[in-house]
Amino acid sequence: MRGVEPVLFDRPGPRGRRRIVVATVLAVLALAALLLLALRQFDVHGQLAADKWRPFTQWPIMSFLLNGLKYTILVTLLCTVISMPAGAVIALGRLSRRRWVSWPAVAFTEIFRSLPTMLLILVFLLALPPVGLNLPTIWKLAVPICLTGSATIAEVFRAGILALERGQTEAAYAIGMRYGQAMRLVILPQVIRPLLPLLLVQLINLLKDSTLGYVVTYSELLYSGKILGEYVHAPIQTYLVVAALYMIVNWLITRLAHLIERRQGRLPRFRTRRVDDATAVTAAAE
Amino acid sequence: MDIFSHAGDLGHGFVATLEIVLVGFVGALVIGTLIAICRISPVLPLRAFGWFYVEAFRAVPLLVLLVLCVFGLPWIGIVLSPFWSVCLGIALYAGAVVCETLRSGIRGVPFGQVEAARAIGFTFGQSLRHVVLPQAFRAMVQPFGNVFIGVVLGTSLCAAVGAQELTYATKVLSLSVGSPLVWYGCAAVLYIVVTLGSAYIFGMIERRVRFQR
Numbered sequence: 001m002r003g004v005e006p007v008l009f010d011r012p013g014p015r016g017r018r019r020i021v022v023a024t025v026l027a028v029l030a031l032a033a034l035l036l037l038a039l040r041q042f043d044v045h046g047q048l049a050a051d052k053w054r055p056f057t058q059w060p061i062m063s064f065l066l067n068g069l070k071y072t073i074l075v076t077l078l079c080t081v082i083s084m085p086a087g088a089v090i091a092l093g094r095l096s097r098r099r100w101v102s103w104p105a106v107a108f109t110e111i112f113r114s115l116p117t118m119l120l121i122l123v124f125l126l127a128l129p130p131v132g133l134n135l136p137t138i139w140k141l142a143v144p145i146c147l148t149g150s151a152t153i154a155e156v157f158r159a160g161i162l163a164l165e166r167g168q169t170e171a172a173y174a175i176g177m178r179y180g181q182a183m184r185l186v187i188l189p190q191v192i193r194p195l196l197p198l199l200l201v202q203l204i205n206l207l208k209d210s211t212l213g214y215v216v217t218y219s220e221l222l223y224s225g226k227i228l229g230e231y232v233h234a235p236i237q238t239y240l241v242v243a244a245l246y247m248i249v250n251w252l253i254t255r256l257a258h259l260i261e262r263r264q265g266r267l268p269r270f271r272t273r274r275v276d277d278a279t280a281v282t283a284a285a286e
Numbered sequence: 287m288d289i290f291s292h293a294g295d296l297g298h299g300f301v302a303t304l305e306i307v308l309v310g311f312v313g314a315l316v317i318g319t320l321i322a323i324c325r326i327s328p329v330l331p332l333r334a335f336g337w338f339y340v341e342a343f344r345a346v347p348l349l350v351l352l353v354l355c356v357f358g359l360p361w362i363g364i365v366l367s368p369f370w371s372v373c374l375g376i377a378l379y380a381g382a383v384v385c386e387t388l389r390s391g392i393r394g395v396p397f398g399q400v401e402a403a404r405a406i407g408f409t410f411g412q413s414l415r416h417v418v419l420p421q422a423f424r425a426m427v428q429p430f431g432n433v434f435i436g437v438v439l440g441t442s443l444c445a446a447v448g449a450q451e452l453t454y455a456t457k458v459l460s461l462s463v464g465s466p467l468v469w470y471g472c473a474a475v476l477y478i479v480v481t482l483g484s485a486y487i488f489g490m491i492e493r494r495v496r497f498q499r
Binding site for chain 1: 342345347351445474
């Protein structure tokens with residue numbers, strides 16, 4: 001445990017420890033009761049029956065879902081490849097001193113950050129084909145995600161650039177670099193590394209947005225789950241398996257982000273507050 | 287003109303969106319606070335439960351959760367109206383985010399502040415009430431604004447599962463009345479007004495409560 005939490009409590013005495021034991025027992029009982037209640041709801045309505053779950057032990061069925069996962073990852077990577085560089089460029093544009101560069105960038109980020117991806121999906125799905133813009137299905141999904149995604153990612157980059165010391169830019173100018181050179185050679189390389197964990201969180205958001213394939217009928221994981229659930233007559237089981245697959249993938253990305261964050265925490269310039277040392281001090285004082 | 291005679295339908299959708307946002311956000315505050323209490327309590331099973339909840343509901347996409355709530359729950363005998371189903375889904379999803387916002391807000395309070403409070407003899411409740419929470423809440427205004435905006439944008443996913451709200455109303459109007467780009471434009475303006483408006487309000491609150499150092 002890091003942070004202020006451990007100091008808030010006194011170390012529990014004999015009575016406190018007894019209370020904690022009682023609370024632990026009660027909590028276990030309450031959680032077990034909750035779980036049993038949920039299982040009973042499934043059982044009473046026949047959703048625990050073995051044949052409702054058996055399809056998910058069979059390879060052809062699971063490979064259908066994993067194929068959906070493959071397309072989910074494909075769309076996510078496509079959107080990442082487009083919206084991460086786009087976000088970086090838009091962030092630089094927003095920070096530019098030239099009005100004709102910064103104003104469009106400001107307008108783009110503010111508008112597309114405030115619009116739901118779902119609305120844009122419907123625009124590309126229903127409103128634009130009649131006026132002659134009929135994209136292939138994958139782009140009907142990817143273009144709206146990239147529009148909102150790059151606006152959000154631009155704000156992440158902007159925050160990172162602003163957090164960097166001014167001295168870095170000034171030093172770059174002092175040795176005669178132009179604006180573009182300073183950004184490309186000095187600012188961005190320093191910004192991307194501390195931003196990596198945050199960019200991985202944005203990757204998760206892009207992956208979550210790809211579930212909108214459910215709306216555009218692109219066969220990514222959630223839409224595959226919909227088809228499969230109707231086919232095997234076990235919708236709730238299928239959606240639970242789908243949810244579990246999403247959880248696993250996103251959890252792995254989160255772990256990766258934490259790992260990178262921890263590795264970078266060792267670099268002195270990114271250490272903000274020496275919380276762990278303070279914890280050690282109070283532990284020693286006790 | 288046709289568009290003006292149907293503008294009321296768009297208004298109904300807009301009001302429904304605001305209702306979902308309100309119920310979902312308040313529900314998320316309640317759930318998030320409870321989970322946060324679980325996560326910092328000294329009781330191990332509760333902490334494990336809080337950890338599992340946050341990890342699970344932050345990793346699952348909102349649309350999957352909404353689909354489960356709307357199309358899954360009736361299969362196990364829990365029949366809710368579409369409105370309450372999507373509110374439940376949004377509250378569960380945003381609850382995990384609220385929990386993490388609360389926790390990081392409390393963690394952001396400098397360590398010495400707590401130690402100082404303990405050193406001058408404040409009890410747990412006193413140091414929380416007089417020292418930690420006043421600082422934590424101030425730091426949390428902006429993050430909560432972002433959670434709120436996330437909920438607003440998230441409600442549009444309800445259209446995918448057939449709950450009546452702004453995006454759904456827009457879709458229906460554009461299919462039945464025609465001139466889709468006009469309707470989508472109107473909906474876009476409404477969303478932008480709500481998100482930028484709430485960002486402005488949260489920013490104002492933040493400036494109002496900020497400590498003058």
